[in-house]
Amino acid sequence: MAHQAPVLVIENVHEVDDAGGRHYETVLTGRQIIDMIQDDLLRLEGNIRPDWRTNKMSAKTKRKVSNWSHSLLEGNGVIGNLSIRIDPDPAKTDYEVTDDDNLELYLGYFDTAVDSQSRITAIQMASDNIATMNPSAVHLFDRRFAVRIWVADQRTASRVGRSFNTDGDKVNESAAKSAYSEEFTTDDLANRLVHSSQHLTFNNVEVLKNSVSASSAKLFAFNTLSRALEDHWTDVPHTAAARDEQVKFLVDFWGKLVEVRPEFGRVSIDERKKLRGNSVVGSALSIHGVIAIAAELWRTEERDLACLERLAEPAKAGNGDLVDYFAYRNPDWQAMGVLVSSVTASGTPRLTIRSSFQTRKAVADALLSKVGLA
Numbered sequence: 001m002a003h004q005a006p007v008l009v010i011e012n013v014h015e016v017d018d019a020g021g022r023h024y025e026t027v028l029t030g031r032q033i034i035d036m037i038q039d040d041l042l043r044l045e046g047n048i049r050p051d052w053r054t055n056k057m058s059a060k061t062k063r064k065v066s067n068w069s070h071s072l073l074e075g076n077g078v079i080g081n082l083s084i085r086i087d088p089d090p091a092k093t094d095y096e097v098t099d100d101d102n103l104e105l106y107l108g109y110f111d112t113a114v115d116s117q118s119r120i121t122a123i124q125m126a127s128d129n130i131a132t133m134n135p136s137a138v139h140l141f142d143r144r145f146a147v148r149i150w151v152a153d154q155r156t157a158s159r160v161g162r163s164f165n166t167d168g169d170k171v172n173e174s175a176a177k178s179a180y181s182e183e184f185t186t187d188d189l190a191n192r193l194v195h196s197s198q199h200l201t202f203n204n205v206e207v208l209k210n211s212v213s214a215s216s217a218k219l220f221a222f223n224t225l226s227r228a229l230e231d232h233w234t235d236v237p238h239t240a241a242a243r244d245e246q247v248k249f250l251v252d253f254w255g256k257l258v259e260v261r262p263e264f265g266r267v268s269i270d271e272r273k274k275l276r277g278n279s280v281v282g283s284a285l286s287i288h289g290v291i292a293i294a295a296e297l298w299r300t301e302e303r304d305l306a307c308l309e310r311l312a313e314p315a316k317a318g319n320g321d322l323v324d325y326f327a328y329r330n331p332d333w334q335a336m337g338v339l340v341s342s343v344t345a346s347g348t349p350r351l352t353i354r355s356s357f358q359t360r361k362a363v364a365d366a367l368l369s370k371v372g373l374a
Contacts, residue, residue, distance in 0.1 A: 006104035008041050013103045013149065019160050024103060024149040031141035033082075033120065034127045036110065042084060044121060046113030046154070048161045048179040050172070050208035061118060068122030073129060075137020077122075083115040083164075085150040085157050103149065113157035114150045115164045155180065174222040178207040184237055186229035192247045194222065199258045199265035214276065217269040224284045228291035232364070235298060249303065253294045256305040260312050261326075264290065280333060281326045283353050285363040292364035296373045307371040325370065336362040 010032075013024040028036075036042035047053070051061045071077035086108060087093050093108030112120060126133075126140050133140060152160065158180035165176055178194075181187035194200045206212045206221040237243035258265035263281040272282070280286050297303050314322040315330040323329040328351050333339040338359050339351045353359075368374045 004106065006106050008036065008039075008105040010103040010105075010149070012101055013097060014101065016148070019150075019152070019156060021151060021156065023151050024097070026103075026147050026149060027144045028082075028147045029141060030123060030127070030139075030143045030145065033123055033145065034141070037120075037124060040109060041105070042110045042112075042120070044112050044117050044124075046085070046111045046157065047115070047117040048113075048158055048165065048175060049117070050175050052112075052117050053175075053208065065118050065122045065125060068119060069125040069129070072122060072126040072140055072143075073133045073137075075134045077126075079119050079123075079145060081146045081148055082119060083112070083148045083150060084110040084120075085113045085152055086110050087153060088151050089153065110149070113154065114152065114160050172208075172210045172223070173226070174206060174210050175208050177226050178202070178205075178222045184239075184243060186233050186236060187226050188243070189233065189237075189246060189250065190222065190226045190229050192243075193250045193254065194225070196247060196251045197254045199254055204266050214273070215269070217267060217272045219264065219266075219272075219282050220284065220287050224287050225291070228284075228288045231288065231360070232292045232295040233298075234295065246298070249298060250294060253297065253305060253308075256308050257290060257311075260308050263326075277350070278328055279324070279326045280328070280338065280353065280363070284355055285338060285353060285360055286326065286367075288360045289363040289367035293367055293371055293373060296368055300373075307373065310371045311367070313370075332366065336366065338363060 010026055010028070013026045016023050016025050033042065037044070044052070049061075051057050057065070068077055068079070072079070086095065086105075094106040095103060095108065096106075097103050123140070123145075130140060150157065150160065162176045162180045177187050178191060181191050194202065194205050200219070204217075204219050205225070206216065206218045210221050210223050212218050212221055235246070237246055254264070261281065263271075263275055263279065264286075267275075275281055293308070297305070297307070311325060313325060315325045315327075315332060317323045317329050318331050328339060334351070336359070337354060340354045341349060342352045343349055365374065
């Protein structure tokens with residue numbers, strides 16, 4: 001391909017080996033970084049952290065970015081190595097590294113899919129407030145920043161981002177695991193189930209936090225499903241064919257589950273709010289329970305999903321009345337320690353779910369017994 005003039009030249013890049021590939025290290029000044037942002041050659045996008053995926057900075061992130069910005073303007077900011085990424089897909093990017101160690105970009109742009117979006121945002125914020133900079137400090141535009149240029153597709157970028165963000169100051173497990181999972185793992189099965197089931201998808205599964213907001217209609221947080229599969233699913237596939245067979249079974253299983261118990265599918269916010277505080281359905285414990293059923297069914301020769309219909313059968317309350325099996329009024333939940341008595345701040349007594357290893361096992365055992373698989 002005959003090149004025209006490059007849209008960007010980054011001088012003095014050096015190869016490094018990391019994450020199974022070849023990448024580059026260089027030094028960029030604050031002025032160069034700001035120019036790249038202004039020229040749309042460095043985009044603050046693609047990062048796996050929840051704040052940047054929603055473009056809504058939490059109070060903690062705002063404070064962190066602001067503190068970095070102020071320290072940069074004071075001239076003593078600690079930034080460390082920055083990471084920017086370029087996608088190697090030739091349909092999106094055209095670049096070359098010359099014999100004199102210059103990276104010449106002809107098509108495409110860099111982003112923050114791997115890391116550093118908060119720190120680069122702080123540099124941008126400091127630039128916007130440059131008039132307040134300490135005049136005796138090295139000027140922000142002259143300051144030299146160590147930069148790693150990752151040559152990585154989206155999957156590799158997410159893998160490296162997950163590695164960065166699950167060591168030290170961690171991004172939460174739901175965000176990290178839903179962004180990237182190794183093939184042939186229970187996390188991979190969880191991702192494929194959520195993507196493939198019409199009753200789940202990321203519209204019904206929380207992937208940015210490890211818990212579901214009380215005001216959300218979502219069923220559970222991704223890490224809940226991930227942990228349940230990790231605890232109960234022992235037949236981890238080793239081939240694509242085996243994996244696809246297991247994913248199909250799990251999707252069919254969830255479809256039958258929703259047919260019998262619609263609460264495990266999509267419901268309105270009002271319906272979900274009514275369930276919370278009145279039913280075990282949708283709690284992390286119930287997800288562990290139904291995954292325990294799925295794992296046990298997978299071990300059977302027939303894999304007959306009809307046994308799930310027993311989950312619609314009622315239980316007996318203490319006065320002999322029939323109640324919904326998952327309802328708080330089912331005395332079995334208190335008897336096994338799943339529900340415990342508590343008191344609200346206003347002094348009102350109520351039942352709350354006790355989540356622990358013991359109660360997860362108790363619910364799993366109870367549901368297996370309920371469907372005849374104990």
